[in-house]
Amino acid sequence: MKILIADDHALFRDGLALRLEEIAPDSAIIQASSFSQVFKIIKQENAIDVLILDVEMQDKPWLESLKQIREYAPEMKIVVVSAAEDSRTIRSILATGACGYIPKRSETKVFDNALKLIFDGGTYVPPNLLDSAPVNNLSGRSGGVKTLTNRQSQVLDLIAQGKSNKQIAYDMGVSESTVKLHINALLRSLHVNNRTQAVITAQKIGLI
Numbered sequence: 001m002k003i004l005i006a007d008d009h010a011l012f013r014d015g016l017a018l019r020l021e022e023i024a025p026d027s028a029i030i031q032a033s034s035f036s037q038v039f040k041i042i043k044q045e046n047a048i049d050v051l052i053l054d055v056e057m058q059d060k061p062w063l064e065s066l067k068q069i070r071e072y073a074p075e076m077k078i079v080v081v082s083a084a085e086d087s088r089t090i091r092s093i094l095a096t097g098a099c100g101y102i103p104k105r106s107e108t109k110v111f112d113n114a115l116k117l118i119f120d121g122g123t124y125v126p127p128n129l130l131d132s133a134p135v136n137n138l139s140g141r142s143g144g145v146k147t148l149t150n151r152q153s154q155v156l157d158l159i160a161q162g163k164s165n166k167q168i169a170y171d172m173g174v175s176e177s178t179v180k181l182h183i184n185a186l187l188r189s190l191h192v193n194n195r196t197q198a199v200i201t202a203q204k205i206g207l208i
Contacts, residue, residue: 001119004041006032006053007081012104016052016081019108023115035060042072050077050119054104055093056084066096079118090126094196100124121164123196148189148207155182156207160199 001024007013013031020029030045032038034057042048051069055062069078078098083105084090090101100123102114114124148156151172158168165183169176183195192198201207 001027001049002030002045002047003027003050003052004030004032004038004045004048006035006038006051006057008033008054008057012054019112020115023112024119033057035062035065038065038069039072042069042076048073048076050079052079052081052115054082055080055089056082063092063096066093066098070097077118079115079124085126091200094125094200095193097194099196101126117162120162121166122162123159123199124162125196125200148186151182152186152189153207155179155186156198156202159183159195160202 003020003024005013005016005020007016010033013033017029017031020027030041030048032041032053036059038051038053042051051073055066066078069076078096079100079102080093080098081102081104083103085103085105093101100114100118102111102124103126106114117124154172155168158171163171165176165179169179172179187193187195187198190198190201192201
């Protein structure tokens, strides 16, 4: 696994690199100190698997940068680790397709478990976001949520547990391709764009 750490504080980058050596010992770690360097590395390197970054780097606007990064590398997992903890900012970050948001003040155990969850194909959302997110879905669309099928409800519960598609397929006794079909149908029913938004919306409207 190839991981890119992007933060404008070298001390934090080095500390995170040490944590990653324990969490994912076989990974190759690259560092960047700005959004500009992130763009350059993504273009030069082959297949960055995970980008862990702080959105508070000052060289470029973070929202526009996240959207551009997603366009450059649509399959890459994006994890934001930042000091900002207001729910509106976090919701905006997750709406760009990030796999998770981890506050910098998180305890080491929480931080490690959140990264492991994301590496395994799950998502991590801070509990305070689930407490304060509005009932309306994050995609900005209006309209009621369609009734979920039993299979979609089962998939939703397993996604909320942070399980990957492979783990969900094993638990349900179906193929990964079938799981993907259920997830796509689930996202359409909830009027959301990704797994993170599905969990948040389902929590707020009482589906899970």
